[in-house]
Amino acid sequence: MARNRVLGILVVAAVALATGFLVAGQVRAQLLTPSNQVARYQALVRSVQDLVKANESSRAKIASLRSDIDALEGAAAQQSTTTRAxxxxxxxxxxxxxxxxxHGPGVQVDLRNGTPAPDVNGQIGYLINYQDIQDVVNILFAGGAEGISVGGRRITPLTSFSGSAGQIVIDQGPPLTAPVKVVAVGDRNRMFAALEDPSAIPDLRDREVRFQITVTVTGVPDVKLPAYDSSLQIPHVSTP
Amino acid sequence: MSAPHRRPSGPRRRPRRAIEIWLIALLVALVATVQIRSEAEVERSLVGTDTTTLAFLIDDLHRANDSLAAEATDLTQRRDALQAGGSSAADQELTAEANRLRAIEGLVPVHGRGIVIVVDASSLQALDLQDAINNLAAAGAEAIAVNDHRVVIGVAIMQTPNGVTIDGALVPPPWTISVIGDTNRLAEAADLMTQQMHSDRRVRQATYRVEADVAITAVITQRPFVYANGS
Incomplete structure (x- = not known):
């Protein structure tokens, strides 16, 4: 009798579970049926996530290899004055x-998205975009920055900025979105003055008023910039 | 002999059965909720991102990951060479690295396959030139010069009352932008850029040509660090 009762309960549980899955599946199917949009989004997002993971792992490997090379060169330099030079x-x-x-004295520029509002140009003016970052980096270099990092990514002589709709892609890194922290080492007074110049970043200043984008500049006595951890290849360049 | 004692069924068993039914119902509700919520979360995370943007992002990430893989392979070879050789291998590696970095930083003349863009326009601004250079850098430019002035990130392109300056030197139009790099990608970018420029009223002429050997002789003088320290 007790065995039958246990069996009965198990059957009821199985039927209930199956019903649950069926109901959930049905709800899901109803969500997907109109255009199958969610499934396509899911597949694309999964691809992006996988690629970002691979990207991070490659950059970690590059950083580790550069560190190994540095150590080996250091060891070789102990044995030869030519190598040391x-x-x-x-x-x-x-x-x-x-x-x-x-590391050294510098400034930190924090850029934050504003409030969504209608934009006559059909642009997404309230979002910090790659051109804003490009402009701030250029102004900081013009103001005497000796090194800059954006969102923890070091800027190199060959750095490029790209992206769309509030996504900021720097070199081979995965996209960043605001809030973005730009950190520069150099003459703080010159960099402050360059950023404060009203003609320096006209588009950002305009959008600060229209969309409440925020650009905050802070002086820092000692900031540390990370090393570049991506590719720096010039396969098409030859030296005479 | 008394009859076997039977466990009472009835009111005492009812609470137990009720609990079992409630547990099953809870389990069903939990499964359904998890399914529906995970669906909603995916939808929420994708707000504002269209499939085209995602597709471009995937394309960019594929290219980026290929570049990173190439760099990792190159660094692995260099590390292995250093491990195998002694200080002579180190000297060789360091000399090659110094030459490569000098070219990257614009400290030495360079040449190679590339493109030359000519833009003749009135009242173009420093921001226009900065955008053009960034577009070329994003298309894989490995060395750039504008009117024989070497340009890398960090070289100031400024707007002055007299016009655009590069590292303090006035650069009046027409601008001849010499670029070394992958000609397929550079030509694609130059094509888009010149098309856009043609619709700009300020631009009189915007053309580009692919060249087998673009020579960039202009160099930058490196400024020593004053504020930065190695750590």
Whole structure:
């Protein structure tokens, strides 16, 4: 009798579970049927997530390999004065190319999205976009920055900015979205003055008023910039 | 002999059965809720992102990951060479690295396959030139010069009352932009850029040509760090 009762309960549970799955499946199917949009989105988003994971893993590998190379070069430099001289020269070039961490006095620029509002140009003016970041980076370099990082990504001599609809792609990194932190090492007074110049970043200043985008500049006594962790290849360039 | 004692059925068993039914009902509700909520979360995370944007993003990430893989392969080879050789291998690696970095930083003349864009326009601004250079950099430019002035990120392109300056030197139009890099990607970018420029009233002429050997002789003088320290 007790066995039959247990069996009965199990059957009821199984039927109830199956009903639950069927109901959920039906609701899902109803959501998907009109255009199958969600399923397509899911597939695309999954692809993006997988690619971002692969991207992060590759960048970590590159950083680790550069560190290994640095250590091996350091060990070789202990044995030869020629190697030591070459290593010092390369260390300076690497620092200027953004391949090593640096620190020093500087500024931090925080850029935050504004409030959605109608935009006559059909643009998404309340979002911080890649051109805003490009403009701020250019102004900071013009104002004497010796090194810059954006959202933890170091800027190199070959850096490019791209993206769309509030997404900011820097070099080979995955996209960033606001809030974005731009950090620069250099002469704080000059960089402050460059950013404060009303003609410096006219589009951003205009959108600060229209969409309440916020651009905050803070002086920092000692900021640290990470080393560049992506590709810096020039396969088409030859030197005479 | 007394009859076997039977466990009472009736009111004492009813609460137990009721609990079982409630548990099953809860389980069913939980499964259904999880299914429906996960669906809603996907929808929410995609607000404002259309499929075209996602498709472009995937394309960019594929290209980026290929570049990263190439860099990792190159670095692995360099590390292996250093491990295998002694200081002579290190000297070789360091010399090659120094030459490469000098070219990247614009400190030495360079040449290679590329494109040359000519833009003749009145009242173009520094921002226009910065955008053009960024578009070319995004298309894989490895070295750029404008009217024989070397340009890398960090070289100031400024607007002055007299016109646009590059590193303090006035650069009047027409602008000849010499670029070294993958000609397929650069030509694609240049095509789009010149098409856009043609619709700009300020632009009198905007053309580009692919060249087998673009020579960039202009160089940048490196400024030593004053504020930055290595860590």
């Amino acid at each position: 070459l290593q010092n020269e390369v260390a300076d070039l690497r620092a200027h190319a953004g391949l090593t961490t640096i």
